[in-house]
Amino acid sequence: MRLRGTDDADVIVVGAGPAGSAAAHYAAAAGLDVLLLEKSSFPRDKICGDGLTPRAVAELVRMGVPVREEDGWIRNIGLRAVAGGRSYEFPWPELRSYPSYGLARSRMNLDQTLAEHARSTGAKLLERTSVTGAVVDERTGRVAGVTARPVDDRGRRAGDEVTYRAPVVIAADGVSARIATSLGLEKDHRRPMGVAVRTYFRSPRHDDPWMESQLELWDGAPGKSALLPGYGWIFALGDGTVNVGLGSVSSTAAATKIDYKALFARWMENVPEEWGFTPENQVGPVRGAALPMAFNRKPLYRSGLMLVGDAGGMVSPFNGEGIAYAMQAGRTAADAVAQARARTTDHARERALATYPEIMRRDLGGYYTLGRYFVRLIEHPQVMRICTTYGLPRPLVMKFVVKLLSDCYEPHGGDVVDRVIAGLSRMVPSA
Template sequence: MAAVEHDADVIVVGAGPGGSTTAYHLARHGVRVLLLEKTEFPREKVCGDGLTPRAVKQLVKLGVDTSTEAGWLRNRGLRVIGGGIRLELDWPDLASFPNYGLVRTRLDFDDLLAKRAVEAGATLRTGVTVTGPVLDETGRSVGVTAEVGPDKTPATFHAPLVVAADGVSGRLPLALGLTKRDDRPMGVAVRRYYRSAVKHQDDYLESWLELRSREHPDKLLPGYGWIFGMGDGRVNVGLGALNSSPSFGKTNYRRLLTDWLGNTPEDWGLADEANADGPILGAALPMGFNRVPHYTRGVLLVGDSGGMVNPFNGEGIAYAMESGELAAEVAVQALARPAGAERERALAAYPTELKVRYGGYYRLGNVFVKLIGNPQVMRLATRHGMPHPTLMRFVLKLMANLTDPRGGDAMDRVINALAKAAPAV
């Protein structure tokens, strides 16, 4: 193949939280970054809009102002409802993470992160749909092919490294032959905004472990639910289900959402269709490293593209941002080496470090998903766990992956030991 002029040192495909974080950290290190996004900002995404302290830490690293004056709604922790019990659990006080979470719509959240990447020096191009890799004679990626603008004008962009942060669809990884693994968990979520004068201001993210309908209050509906106040007169309401559930793929989740909301208190306004703000939207949640390898032939996978959603709680933004930061660190070191064996040795550190950080924890999460997919197990766990606040604080730390890696309390040490002892996925 003839030598070509590189359009960038690294091409990042997708300007979601993972892609923009990758581009930001690369640009901060002086790397020429081309960030390609298929849509225009601001743009809607299906998400619960709730951010745990793990995600907040990443925002702070990007220099984002997370104050209420900057439009963020802070929360103190998680309110868990199930087994006839309502329990408020504060985020833990840790050295490693802040003790507050945030809520903000994805409509401007992603836009804000993309702007931070541009401010750091990245070049953002929107309206560019990446269709596949450009491969050299050895089969290594040296760029991407794309369709630009409403006319879908064909284009080619070249760079020695490519980061795939194109979400659950993973068009670029699929073009490289990287398909989803069926032995890893997959979830589905639907959500909708509602106007609610009662629930829109809330100090806690609210999680419902049991869903019941108004018509059949004695029958448990499949899945779990959430209600997150947005602070602007609206709430984000949604539910999720896992592929370990017998009803997965056989349920109309949009109907299920309205069925559950019909059983919520009337003054919340969630059972009234007149209070709905927009349609019910759905999305898949790729969990537990369900697409690997995370590095191959010049392409690194970040966030949902690499199936990095936490199996315990469905959180994806924090892991997209964390993997983006790691991908940037590895890419910077790799680009400082000559192309060939030395550079590949540096790039191999990316999947290795991902396994060290998350492999054992995700293994535990995969087991957890299989267990709670059984309605009887879930019912027993809710009935016997919810009455014990200390146990539930442990569960919160485990499910949100919030521990201090060194030191910490007894709960931290137990969780860290479990994750270390579990074989990496």
């Protein structure tokens, strides 16, 4: 689809996280010349829970990424929810669309695995390449490439700025969304925003087959302890360590006054001693990150620029999960670019590229809207307390909640719970 002989690629992908690597893989598999730019060098860390739902596993399988245990993955069989002093275990549902197991793997290893997979498919990966801005065609106003410069391991300039050109740029540059922001695509402050902090511990729980969610988080303030909208997690990684973290969510992007690291420290002071969550067993610092949710930055496509993953606010308001949707977005964006390449006129190419936001809105818009309603509810402590006290013991209610929170339901057909969720997702306005 190169429109000029000076183009360096058919598509430039900025950022080699799950969204960018998925986009690069699918675009290369479709025969496009792909340039994948990553500001760090692998292996590199990212702040995440490291747990993958069955929906994310299905995306890995579509990419052809090996997911065997001998390839470094640990499987989990479902969700353990802890609230009100009781524990409830809910196996992942048996569905046609997704496998009945999840996976866990540190982002240090996951992102490198996906980037190398994209490279093996044919994408050209440039590490330590920091994108500094978009190149805009003065005549058409379209994004026609990016400027970038080489950097060292600390992110410092290590060479002269370079211009890379392509008719389409896929921005997978994370929550900062620097390319989109530089072009005036600001986040919608009315959409939910989450915050998460996490660290790692050496622990005897490292081979736990369940993903555990602590559904009650208390602020711990003396004399006025309050229930917060959010949850804690413990995800086993099978390598002697566990990922332990907590997240909270707000129905808007307004900054909260919660000291998350202090809250995490208070939580750790009260966990059972046998878990081993002690300073001596801690591996690395407690680090935090924002979680942009529910398509909080739009449009997802405009004038040669596509937003995928966190850059487009694709984290679920229900559970803080973003990897599955990032990979889905990368796949969908790459297909739109490949389809555009087959068109013979500028107008037809633009129509093909514009299918990307339409498909994402169709597939996830209603689900994200339900998630926005959900966040508004759990912002009220009394509602959260009622849900955990009276909802968890009821199998049918929890079957509904687990499917809704994990987005693991049959969109067409399935049992009565699947049909209810699918129906609600179609009835509400798309996000």
